[in-house]
Amino acid sequence: xxxxxxxxxxxxxxxxxxxxxxxxxxxxxxxxxxxxxxxxxxxxxxxxxxxxxxxxxxxxxxxxxxxxxxxxxxxxxxxxxxxxxxxxxxxxxxxxxxxxxxxxxxxxxxxxxxxxxxxxxxxxxxxxxxxxxxxxxxxxxxxxxxxxxxxxxxxxxxxxxxxxxxxxxxxxxxxxxxxxxxxxxxxxxxxxxxxxxxxxxxxxxxxxxxxxxxxxxxxxxxxxxxxxxxxxxxxxxxxxxxxxxxxxxxxxxxxxxxxxxxxxxxxxxxxxxxxxxxxxxxxxxxxxxxxxxxxxxxxxxxxxxxxxxxxxxxxxxxxxxxxxxxxxxxxxxxxxxxxxxxxxxxxxxxxxxxxxxxxxxxxxxxxx
Amino acid sequence: xxxxxxxxxxxxxxxxxxxxxxxxxxxxxxxxxxxxxxxxxxxxxxxxxxxxxxxxxxxxxxxxxxxxxxxxxxxxxxxxxxxxxxxxxxxxxxxxxxxxxxxxxxxxxxxxxxxxxxxxxxxxxxxxxxxxxxxxxxxxxxxxxxxxxxxxxxxxxxxxxxxxxxxxxxxxxxxxxxxxxxxxxxxxxxxxxxxxxxxxxxxxxxxxxxxxxxxxxxxxxxxxxxxxxxxxxxxxxxxxxxxxxxxxxxxxxxxxxxxxxxxxxxxxxxxxxxxxxxxxxxxxxx
Numbered sequence: 001x002x003x004x005x006x007x008x009x010x011x012x013x014x015x016x017x018x019x020x021x022x023x024x025x026x027x028x029x030x031x032x033x034x035x036x037x038x039x040x041x042x043x044x045x046x047x048x049x050x051x052x053x054x055x056x057x058x059x060x061x062x063x064x065x066x067x068x069x070x071x072x073x074x075x076x077x078x079x080x081x082x083x084x085x086x087x088x089x090x091x092x093x094x095x096x097x098x099x100x101x102x103x104x105x106x107x108x109x110x111x112x113x114x115x116x117x118x119x120x121x122x123x124x125x126x127x128x129x130x131x132x133x134x135x136x137x138x139x140x141x142x143x144x145x146x147x148x149x150x151x152x153x154x155x156x157x158x159x160x161x162x163x164x165x166x167x168x169x170x171x172x173x174x175x176x177x178x179x180x181x182x183x184x185x186x187x188x189x190x191x192x193x194x195x196x197x198x199x200x201x202x203x204x205x206x207x208x209x210x211x212x213x214x215x216x217x218x219x220x221x222x223x224x225x226x227x228x229x230x231x232x233x234x235x236x237x238x239x240x241x242x243x244x245x246x247x248x249x250x251x252x253x254x255x256x257x258x259x260x261x262x263x264x265x266x267x268x269x270x271x272x273x274x275x276x277x278x279x280x281x282x283x284x285x286x287x288x289x290x291x292x293x294x295x296x297x298x299x300x301x302x303x304x305x306x307x308x309x310x311x312x313x314x315x316x317x318x319x320x321x322x323x324x325x326x327x328x329x330x331x332x333x334x335x336x337x338x339x340x341x342x343x344x345x346x347x348x349x350x351x352x353x354x355x356x357x358x359x360x361x362x363x364x365x366x367x368x
Numbered sequence: 369x370x371x372x373x374x375x376x377x378x379x380x381x382x383x384x385x386x387x388x389x390x391x392x393x394x395x396x397x398x399x400x401x402x403x404x405x406x407x408x409x410x411x412x413x414x415x416x417x418x419x420x421x422x423x424x425x426x427x428x429x430x431x432x433x434x435x436x437x438x439x440x441x442x443x444x445x446x447x448x449x450x451x452x453x454x455x456x457x458x459x460x461x462x463x464x465x466x467x468x469x470x471x472x473x474x475x476x477x478x479x480x481x482x483x484x485x486x487x488x489x490x491x492x493x494x495x496x497x498x499x500x501x502x503x504x505x506x507x508x509x510x511x512x513x514x515x516x517x518x519x520x521x522x523x524x525x526x527x528x529x530x531x532x533x534x535x536x537x538x539x540x541x542x543x544x545x546x547x548x549x550x551x552x553x554x555x556x557x558x559x560x561x562x563x564x565x566x567x568x569x570x571x572x573x574x575x576x577x578x579x580x581x582x583x584x585x586x587x588x589x590x591x592x593x594x595x596x597x598x599x600x601x602x603x604x605x606x607x608x609x610x611x612x613x614x615x616x617x618x619x620x621x622x623x624x625x626x627x628x629x630x631x632x633x634x635x636x637x638x639x640x641x642x643x644x645x646x647x648x649x650x651x652x653x654x
Binding site for chain 2: 020031260
């Protein structure tokens with residue numbers, strides 16, 4: 001029974017397989033674990049996302065068949081159709097894709113770090129804090145002359161980011177008492193959200209009518225009249241946030257065992273948690289700046305993907321793909337069933353019953 | 369009453385792995401450990417130390433401070449002669465492992481995943497899983513007899529099985545020094561003995577240095593080389609079980625009238641509490 005020898009057993013013998021649910025991989029110097037079930041779920045979500053995007057790009061006042069859409073995206077097709085697809089419709093769909101991915105990923109990170117399925121940027125005040133600062137940046141700068149688009153594509157994301165961070169810091173400061181209790185976190189988050197919404201309403205009342213109208217549409221969570229300028233910040237935050245998240249996932253694995261065990265494993269808990277929360281807030285805030293506060297995506301998607309994928313915390317890549325799929329599908333449904341004017345945020349409210357379910361279900365204790 | 373088990377383990381000079389110097393630890397305004405000048409304790413390589421004492425005496429607090437989970441008010445914890453708070457936490461985690469009193473795992477976490485977390489200090493984000501890790505985890509599971517549960521979620525296991533899995537995780541961490549905070553709480557007697565047998569094997573077969581907080585005095589006497597009795601954050605007695613577990617210590621530390629006899633199974637001291645119900649008869653007999 002000499003474990004040291006077994007531990008140094010030659011890798012050429014092939015590693016013993018603990019369970020088929022997790023498999024080791026090696027790509028050059030990088031090693032890790034992948035889970036067949038989670039990978040399959042992510043692959044299905046990716047395929048569905050491509051299909052829904054293609055359908056969405058074909059819909060509108062001037063319908064284009066899906067096959068034609070695919071041909072255009074691959075570089076062919078009629079030039080008039082190509083203009084409609086790439087210049088008019090693609091930005092809207094891509095904004096949906098990146099905003100949804102950012103929200104899904106943000107929710108997965110938040111729920112994993114708080115070890116609480118209710119923790120998501122929209123419940124914890126981040127989305128409303130970001131909205132408040134974004135609206136303030138539009139309304140208070142309004143005198144200086146904001147162009148036709150209510151939301152400026154670059155200044156607003158930065159304001160939203162600041163708002164999200166301020167809200168997250170406030171919630172954390174008010175809810176932290178030798179640890180983050182789930183329900184205290186939730187209640188403080190709801191309180192901060194309400195305060196942010198009230199202040200946003202005040203700003204709207206004091207704004208001029210034209211600004212208020214534009215901001216109101218944005219506040220419902222809308223992908224309408226998005227241009228490439230809106231795609232860029234959302235794409236950037238996902239492109240930067242996803243690799244960060246995948247690196248942080250390593251720390252999440254220790255963090256999910258609770259602060260004491262994580263410290264025992266050598267993790268600097270506060271730093272690790274701040275890193276994860278920082279990335280999650282940035283993702284949610286920039287997504288909010290690009291498309292307004294789209295609710296329930298960050299709350300519901302990671303939990304659904306967790307149930308589909310199995311495991312102990314929401315899958316990061318799967319949640320990003322699932323978020324993108326939900327937002328683009330919601331946009332498609334809104335435009336097809338409810339009419340062009342209905343913002344996507346109205347459809348994602350179907351997540352509300354799920355929130356109620358989480359609140360009323362019997363609390364299951366974590367295992368000792 | 370003394371047997372070879374209780375004889376002081378002098379032999380060759382063994383080095384001190386873990387030491388506290390003038391340690392004072394507290395929460396908020398109250399000092400829990402180390403009133404009057406702080407607490408000094410040496411933990412020698414290759415020994416099993418059990419910390420005993422009444423509720424609220426600071427034994428868990430002491431253990432958590434020794435595991436750098438709590439920062440001391442004053443004084444230091446030294447690991448192999450170096451201040452533990454000045455060593456990189458990850459480096460400490462390759463030498464010293466800790467099993468908290470009430471460890472939590474999220475729902476759905478597979479047993480194999482939990483034990484794999486023990487490899488965390490040996491990994492980096494880009495090197496999360498090598499063949500060595502797989503082998504160490506498989507071996508840690510086999511060692512505690514939990515291999516068959518590898519692909520089951522932790523919450524589907526019984527309390528005793530779960531505690532074996534947590535010990536597997538500590539084992540997979542591969543540390544020389546292991547701190548266990550009440551590893552037998554919530555377990556029935558059979559499973560308490562089961563877990564302590566595992567600790568004993570860790571010590572005997574792997575040469576691990578173990579410090580554990582235990583409630584059951586008789587089991588502590590059986591499984592530890594050295595007992596540390598605490599009261600009001602101070603060490604009230606330390607040494608071989610036969611020297612520490614006396615009728616006088618029971619009175620001073622626990623405020624309990626007790627008879628201490630020799631355990632017919634192990635030869636270690638066996639504490640028989642008297643209590644009010646039996647005190648009268650006991651007095652009339654004497």
